[in-house]
Amino acid sequence: MGKCEQCIIKQFNALKSLTKDELIRISGCKSSKKIKKGEVIFEEGEVLNGVYCIRDGICKLSKLSENGKDQIVKMVIKGQLLGQRSIISGQSSNLQAVALNDMEVCFIPKNEIISDLQRNPKFSFDVLQDMARDLKDSDDIIVNMAQKTVKQRLAEALIYIQENFGENPDGTLSVLLSREDYASIVGTATESAIRVLSQFKREGLISTIGKFIKIENLNGLKRVE
Amino acid sequence: MGKCEQCIIKQFNALKSLTKDELIRISGCKSSKKIKKGEVIFEEGEVLNGVYCIRDGICKLSKLSENGKDQIVKMVIKGQLLGQRSIISGQSSNLQAVALNDMEVCFIPKNEIISDLQRNPKFSFDVLQDMARDLKDSDDIIVNMAQKTVKQRLAEALIYIQENFGENPDGTLSVLLSREDYASIVGTATESAIRVLSQFKREGLISTIGKFIKIENLNGLKRVE
């Protein structure tokens, strides 16, 4: 099993602020897991016993609405930590996590994280900064949900995905999402998401290669009204 | 000027975790302010030089959308801290803060808060917990915005305001909001908010006494579809 002290993934998250000793201790109690695409990492309402450090892959965090539809709230990618919020609040998770592609994660037990948070101010400040960023992102999402049209939100989602999760060699978005996932990100009906994507394609804003989507006209997408 | 060590307001926020020494130091550099209803506490994009501890009153945090409409993202009330997020992230504020009634606040300089965060793990863990709670609330708001109707959102807003901000002796909601504010909370047009409130009144779910709203049928509001 890999050693946290030597793992480069930690550069991308708050674990980088841990001391060598703390990392060695984590190394000793962490466990590595492989998670297949579509697999549930944790359920809404489940009590988490630790956090996941994502070594590879992407997952979606979603919440079931009262009307029975799933709403994707956030996507978490390689390098980021998953589950801090629940660990810190001590509450059960308010979101479900599902792998969007094959993932590799390290599971770090709750006690270890909590004691590091209480011992290492630099680490806890780093986590604070992560959460502050998340909070800002959430504010933006709320405003977009409330004030923008489905077309605008979908255009922005495509841009966001390209900018944050990267593209394949052929220029297509590296994350493969179903139309239902897109609908669930922008908070609309699956049919509406399909319709809007078809329209974007007709207008030359995007193209598709197999199941993958490629942004053809970034500025056009940004100007969607 | 009041002394933080003796102030009871701090019981309601993370400042309760500071030591007596730390509180005395804050007392020495804080400043008290009175803010009139409608006054702007800070603007979107403004760099904050500290946090506000709210001794009395309520304010709204809103963000200007690209379509020119203001979206209320959060309301902050007596006992809570205002501006932590910006101080922690080191970025300018992404929200505007406006007093909803006359307020009394204490302004605590940034440096003092930051150094306490880095020195006192209990304090920083408390702030972490606050932010974790906020993050969960934001998730819920996102899901509601995406999946519920204007009528449902407005009904929930009324219930939320009653439960969290209390009521006057006559049973009316203690926070006085304009129809425009209600629209801005649920993310709809002012006319729509007015229409829905009128409908609620016609159906006996709420009543009005002067400018104040009174919830007459809580269960009815909860069942709104």
Add this chain to the structure above:
DNA sequence: CTGTTGATATGATTTTGGTCATATTTCAAG
């Protein structure tokens, strides 16, 4: 008391997007 202003209210119309129905395509299992 009157005129002005901003908030509230309501009607008429249009737009957006949800729902339901039905094809079509894709892909994997047999």
Add this chain to the structure above:
DNA sequence: CTTGAAATATGACCAAAATCATATCAACAG
């Protein structure tokens, strides 16, 4: 290669909510 299931696509229709147009009301300065 067929068959069946799931994902994608598209049309028709309907409901929710935005927009535009007025009207009414409350508060207040002059």
